[in-house]
Amino acid sequence: MLSKSLHAKHNELSKTEKQLEILSSGIFKDGTLPTFANKIKAAGQFPLRPKKIEILQLNVGYMCNQVCAHCHVDAGPDRKEIMTVETMQQCLDVIKNTGVHTLDLTGGAPEMNPNFRWFVEEASKLGVQDFIVRSNLTIILANKKYHDLPEFFAKHNIHVISSLPYYKREKTDKQRGDGVFDKSIKALQMLNEVGYGMPNSNLKLDLVYNPSGAFLPTDQKALENDFKKALKEDFNIDFNSLFAITNLPISRFLDYLINSDNYEDYMYALVEAFNPKAVENVMCTNTISVSYDGWLYDCDFNQMLGLKVASAEKHISQFNEESLSNRTILISQHCYGCTAGAGSSCQGTVA
Amino acid sequence: MEKTYYDPADLKKFGKISEWNEALGDKFFDYYGKVFEEGSLTAREKSLIALAVSHTVQCPYCIDAYTGDGLKRGITKEEMMEAVHVAAAIRGGATLVHSVQMMNKYDKLSM
Numbered sequence: 406m407l408s409k410s411l412h413a414k415h416n417e418l419s420k421t422e423k424q425l426e427i428l429s430s431g432i433f434k435d436g437t438l439p440t441f442a443n444k445i446k447a448a449g450q451f452p453l454r455p456k457k458i459e460i461l462q463l464n465v466g467y468m469c470n471q472v473c474a475h476c477h478v479d480a481g482p483d484r485k486e487i488m489t490v491e492t493m494q495q496c497l498d499v500i501k502n503t504g505v506h507t508l509d510l511t512g513g514a515p516e517m518n519p520n521f522r523w524f525v526e527e528a529s530k531l532g533v534q535d536f537i538v539r540s541n542l543t544i545i546l547a548n549k550k551y552h553d554l555p556e557f558f559a560k561h562n563i564h565v566i567s568s569l570p571y572y573k574r575e576k577t578d579k580q581r582g583d584g585v586f587d588k589s590i591k592a593l594q595m596l597n598e599v600g601y602g603m604p605n606s607n608l609k610l611d612l613v614y615n616p617s618g619a620f621l622p623t624d625q626k627a628l629e630n631d632f633k634k635a636l637k638e639d640f641n642i643d644f645n646s647l648f649a650i651t652n653l654p655i656s657r658f659l660d661y662l663i664n665s666d667n668y669e670d671y672m673y674a675l676v677e678a679f680n681p682k683a684v685e686n687v688m689c690t691n692t693i694s695v696s697y698d699g700w701l702y703d704c705d706f707n708q709m710l711g712l713k714v715a716s717a718e719k720h721i722s723q724f725n726e727e728s729l730s731n732r733t734i735l736i737s738q739h740c741y742g743c744t745a746g747a748g749s750s751c752q753g754t755v756a
Numbered sequence: 757m758e759k760t761y762y763d764p765a766d767l768k769k770f771g772k773i774s775e776w777n778e779a780l781g782d783k784f785f786d787y788y789g790k791v792f793e794e795g796s797l798t799a800r801e802k803s804l805i806a807l808a809v810s811h812t813v814q815c816p817y818c819i820d821a822y823t824g825d826g827l828k829r830g831i832t833k834e835e836m837m838e839a840v841h842v843a844a845a846i847r848g849g850a851t852l853v854h855s856v857q858m859m860n861k862y863d864k865l866s867m
Contacts, residue, residue, distance in 0.1 A: 573832065616828070623828040627800070631830055673768060 408472060410481040411657060418660045419479060421711035427659065428738040432669055438676050441740045448681040453689070453734040455703075458726060460692040462509040462705060462751065463488065463496055465521065467697065469513040470547045473568075473581045475615055475658045477709050480513040488697040493524045495721045496695060497531065503726050506534040509692075509751065511705065514544045516551060529561045537564045539613075539751075542592040543585055555592075555599045564609045565601055566648070566751075567593070570617050572635040580617045593642045602644040611646045613753075619667035621674060621745055622649035625754045648753030651675075653706050653742035675741035683748025686755035689734050695721050703734045705751070710739070767817045800829050807836060808843035 411419040418424055432438045445451045467484035469476075500508060508528055515521055515538055529536065538558065545554045558565055569589055570580045577586040593610075597603060602610030612632060616622050629647035636642040652658045654671060662668040689703040693714070699721040702708035716732040718725045748755035774781025792802050803825050810818030826836055 571830070618827060620824055620827045623830070628830060 410472065410479045410483055411660060412479055413481070413483040416660065418656065418663075421709070424655055424659060425710060425737060427663070428654065432672060433738055438672060441736050441738050441744075444676070444679055444741075445681075445684055445736075448684065450681060450684050453684070453687075453736055455730060455732065455734060456690045458503065458505060458691060458693055458729060460507040460509055460688070461496065461500060461505045462511060462692055462694045463493075464511050464513075464694065464696055464705065464708060465493075465515045465518040465524070467513045468517045469541065470517065470544055471514070471541055471582055471585065473657075474661060475580060475617075475652050477653055477656045477658060477706060478513060479656045479709070484513065486697045487518050488520070488699075490520050490523070492695075492697070492699040492721060493520055493527075495699060495724075497524075497527055499721060499724045500528060500531050500533060503724075507537065508533045508535070509537040509539070511539040511751075514541050515539065516544050516554060522557065525557075525561050525563065535564055536562065537566055539566050539568070540592075541581075542567045542569065542589040545592040545595060546588045555595045555601065558596075559599045559601070559608055562608070564611070565596060566611045566613060567596075568613045568615070569593070569632075570615050572632050572639070576617045580615070590640050590642070593636070593644070594640065597641075597643055602642075604643065610644045611648060612644050614647055614649045615652055619662060619665065619671045621651055621678060622749075625649040625747065646753070648751075649747075649749070650751070650753065651742045651745055651749035653739045655706060655739050656709055672738065672741070675745045678745035679741060680744055680746060680748060680756050683744040683746070683756040686748060686750075687740075687743045688750035688752070688755070689743075692751075693729060701729070704743075706739055706742075707735055710737070712737075762816050764816075764820065767820060770817070800831065803829055804831060804835065804839045808839040811840050811843045812847050 429440075433440050439447070442451060445453065464478070466487040467478055467480045468482070468487060469478075469480035469484065470482060472481040499505070510521075510525075512518070518524075525536075525538070540554070545551050557563075567589075568581070569577065571577050574586040577589065578584065593602075596610055599608070600606040601608045614622060614628055614632070622628065625647065628649055632647050633644070636644070654662055654668070654675075659668070662671050689707070692704060694702040694705045694708045696702065696708050700708075701714045701716070701719055701721060701724070702712065703714060712735045713719045714729065714732055715735055716725070716728045718728055743749050743755075746754075746756075771785070774785065792799060792806075797805075803822055806818065807822040807826055810822050823836065
């Protein structure tokens, strides 16, 4: 089990340049597999252009109480990067002045940002249609000061999206750490107790499934049915929807793929499953991702690869909707992850 | 490189069999695809059957393919191993049930 981030271990894959180099060499350089650019060129979808910006995804910090084996953020207790109040204020200004209808807070564990509650209260006043917090669940039990998070979320009508890799202990703990499953179950029950995910409740609780290894997720609906049946029968837990998300070959998951000698086979599987219909709706077409220090990215994955938006204004303090709408979305081979099969986004499948 | 009869990379080339006989190859893959669709049996159940059969026909490509397919479908390792034991039980039983023929023959030939 991992205990430290790649960053803390000075692993060469913590450097974005190294990851991009790996993703552009070998099987993609010698022509064994087509590059993503060539693949979407053949499908008449190059260059990839955005639609209207509807979702602002804020990564409010890389600090996390977990060190998950597949984490593309390379988050963990040793990561100290945190969004400041000043940057949060700039985000609030953007929400006020644009047509963004969805606010999506992620991390690390977003709740660990010391300004998290202040920000939620301020942002709630702005009348965002869908205010999402991505919770790893165990944070609710990690410390007494977080125990009231379910009530806090409910008070602000937060849409909680929680990671739960599987409805069985073994797979969940292997991916996310020993004891994570039991704590996640307890946290889900606490969320249910205040109304989250319950029939006839407006408080939305969705779960996120990531494959626990070098394989792609199967049909989202079938997985949702399995999760609903098992969690209800075993733990009397209710939730709304399950989002199946493909693991992208970057950061810790890339490290795992290479070390387990699965990298090439995984890339073959992604390329083989390429679906042009998924390209039409990938999340980068209607989302802007903001890093803890205010830089703008096409998506959370490009953020982790250091690929800032191809726009003259690259910082939240310079947010220019028109300029961003005219940009070209930056791509590399990791984009195969979002366009495989039924597609993958932070809201699950897209095709 | 060590030469062996089975190369894992050949699994990815399965589709190429159509190149030497497109008509029959295509018919096979159409049939294959149809067999594994949801029907009276779920695709999950079919995946487990395929995994068990893969062991009885001792096809390493099939074992790789249906172990991966099972993982995608959320099939647990306990379920996979139980399926293989079902295959083993049938295979073992199939051997042993022939012993009745041996016993019959033995008895017939014996005074």
